[in-house]
Amino acid sequence: MAEKILVIGAGIGGLCTALMLAPSGREVILLERDGPVETGNPDELFLSWKRTGVGHLRQSHAFLARLRNIMKAEHPALLDQLAELGVRELTFENMLTEHQLAAYKPEPADEELIILTSRRTTLEMAMRRYAESLENVTIRSGFLVRRLITSKGADGVFDVTGVEGEENGAPVRLTADAVVDASGKSGFTIEQLIDEGASIKEESESSGILYFTRHYRLRDGQDEPDRRSNPPATGDLGYLKFGVFPGDGGNFSITIAIPEVEMEMRKSILNPDIFHQITLMLPGLYPWTNETRSESTSKVFGMGDLQSRWRDMVTDGRPAVRGYFALGDTLIRTNPLYGRGCSFAAVSAQRLRETLDETADPAARAVAYYNRILEELRPFYLTQRRQDRSAIKRAKQALTPGYRKSLRSRILESFIDDGVRIAVRSDIRLLREAMRGFHMLEHPDKWLGKPRNLAKVLYYWSRGKKSNAAAYPPNPGPERTQMMQALKLDYQADIDRMAEPEAAAA
Numbered sequence: 147m148a149e150k151i152l153v154i155g156a157g158i159g160g161l162c163t164a165l166m167l168a169p170s171g172r173e174v175i176l177l178e179r180d181g182p183v184e185t186g187n188p189d190e191l192f193l194s195w196k197r198t199g200v201g202h203l204r205q206s207h208a209f210l211a212r213l214r215n216i217m218k219a220e221h222p223a224l225l226d227q228l229a230e231l232g233v234r235e236l237t238f239e240n241m242l243t244e245h246q247l248a249a250y251k252p253e254p255a256d257e258e259l260i261i262l263t264s265r266r267t268t269l270e271m272a273m274r275r276y277a278e279s280l281e282n283v284t285i286r287s288g289f290l291v292r293r294l295i296t297s298k299g300a301d302g303v304f305d306v307t308g309v310e311g312e313e314n315g316a317p318v319r320l321t322a323d324a325v326v327d328a329s330g331k332s333g334f335t336i337e338q339l340i341d342e343g344a345s346i347k348e349e350s351e352s353s354g355i356l357y358f359t360r361h362y363r364l365r366d367g368q369d370e371p372d373r374r375s376n377p378p379a380t381g382d383l384g385y386l387k388f389g390v391f392p393g394d395g396g397n398f399s400i401t402i403a404i405p406e407v408e409m410e411m412r413k414s415i416l417n418p419d420i421f422h423q424i425t426l427m428l429p430g431l432y433p434w435t436n437e438t439r440s441e442s443t444s445k446v447f448g449m450g451d452l453q454s455r456w457r458d459m460v461t462d463g464r465p466a467v468r469g470y471f472a473l474g475d476t477l478i479r480t481n482p483l484y485g486r487g488c489s490f491a492a493v494s495a496q497r498l499r500e501t502l503d504e505t506a507d508p509a510a511r512a513v514a515y516y517n518r519i520l521e522e523l524r525p526f527y528l529t530q531r532r533q534d535r536s537a538i539k540r541a542k543q544a545l546t547p548g549y550r551k552s553l554r555s556r557i558l559e560s561f562i563d564d565g566v567r568i569a570v571r572s573d574i575r576l577l578r579e580a581m582r583g584f585h586m587l588e589h590p591d592k593w594l595g596k597p598r599n600l601a602k603v604l605y606y607w608s609r610g611k612k613s614n615a616a617a618y619p620p621n622p623g624p625e626r627t628q629m630m631q632a633l634k635l636d637y638q639a640d641i642d643r644m645a646e647p648e649a650a651a652a
């Protein structure tokens with residue numbers, strides 16, 4: 147008889163699990179606390195979909211190529227349905243500067259570097275409809291899982307055999323061969339296991355930023371600004387990072403990420419007028435948000451509590467739990483700036499299927515799944531955590547009066563800014579290789595570890611700024627003080643706060 151798998155949550159991780167397990171013939175039942183998709187109209191859905199379980203539903207989302215490639219390999223028809231609903235594909239060619247385009251010759255590998263982007267509500271609607279159409283997948287909306295059904299084995303390892311909850315208010319108990327926990331950022335079911343004493347190790351730290359997103363719509367007759375003749379629509383000014391997410395149906399969103407230490411800015415940016423004013427002061431955003439081009443269609447959605455978190459479900463080869471598999475944000479959370487969360491969920495779901503197909507032994511399954519996750523995702527997690535730590539340090543230093551960077555820091559920064567960045571903006575082959583790491587198609591550091599690539603980076607670095615002048619992007623925006631003064635914000639307050647011993651030590 148086919149195995150029965152219960153999945154807690156029909157967000158991205160739950161849907162990916164359905165996509166991966168359905169072809170294996172298993173019975174897959176997704177239990178989702180929130181209501182169903184009640185309209186086929188993406189604009190209506192964006193306005194009306196109540197998603198208590200996904201606080202970041204209206205934050206900008208894009209899917210890295212790794213996720214698209216998985217969809218393409220496993221469910222090509224889903225890509226057609228995404229396109230029908232207006233989900234966009236941004237190709238490698240779209241990313242090239244004018245200078246790079248002149249020398250560009252398409253290669254088959256470029257097909258593997260395509261990003262999917264739209265409002266998250268639209269992406270989710272397309273994935274959900276497609277998953278619902280699969281024969282052995284059921285989505286039970288309005289089902290809040292309250293508890294896992296657990297027992298502790300004689301060996302001290304927990305067994306999960308089902309869930310208890312409420313379906314549209316009525317109590318329900320369901321048993322299964324395995325439970326997949328894809329309950330996401332707001333999920334609480336794994337806490338039960340931790341509270342009961344399952345040996346789940348957790349490391350967690352702040353990613354150091356807050357996210358602010360506002361949606362816009364192109365005015366009638368207007369197209370998106372040309373990416374090549376305008377300054378880059380993403381950038382990093384130190385005190386803020388920005389990016390445009392092209393959406394479906396003439397919509398797009400702007401996300402501005404602010405370091406946690408920039409208290410004045412993060413308080414004020416929720417004001418739509420301040421948010422808009424910032425966009426108009428950034429040369430990469432002005433072409434998108436000026437009055438002629440577009441109008442805003444939403445408030446500013448703010449999002450904090452952006453933690454990086456890794457959970458180990460196996461310690462020294464011994465599983466904490468049998469019959470229970472965590473994935474998505476329940477298992478690993480990453481800084482949204484890298485856009486990796488949904489791809490992590492998809493890769494995990496794929497590895498879960500391989501594991502379930504490989505063995506029926508519950509303990510062996512737990513260990514094999516864990517090892518696959520460790521091998522596939524840990525390098526990306528560690529790289530982003532390293533980058534976050536260094537960005538947090540830099541944001542604090544920028545507010546520290548009289549701070550002078552060490553020689554080592556200056557050399558490292560110059561290597562990244564004047565070496566790596568300029569090399570990938572100059573040489574398409576290098577950009578292609580770097581993008582493979584960015585899109586999680588290979589180890590994030592692999593491309594730079596190749597002697598030929600490192601030599602090329604060193605070549606550009608050693609040429610100096612004058613020879614590389616054409617490869618530098620235009621200035622992304624004003625200095626902090628200038629921006630704060632224009633916004634009538636107190637630019638000194640955070641500097642004073644940083645001078646207090648507790649803040650500096652934090």
Ligand SMILES: Cc1cc2nc3c(=O)[nH]c(=O)nc-3n(C[C@H](O)[C@H](O)[C@H](O)COP(=O)(O)OP(=O)(O)OC[C@H]3O[C@@H](n4cnc5c(N)ncnc54)[C@H](O)[C@@H]3O)c2cc1C
Nearest residue numbers: 155157158159179199207208291329330474475482487488
């Ligand atoms: C601000 C922000 C921006 C992001 N941008 C990107 C991006 O651009 N690209 C990217 O790849 N990732 C991005 N991410 C990360 C990405 O959104 C998550 O990694 C992804 O949604 C994880 O999927 P999930 O299934 O674990 O959680 P979710 O997609 O949040 O789904 C969890 C589901 O479980 C349901 N649920 C919770 N508890 C229960 C319960 N007890 N019973 C029943 N149902 C329950 C919820 O209602 C929800 O539907 C972003 C994250 C944030 C916070």
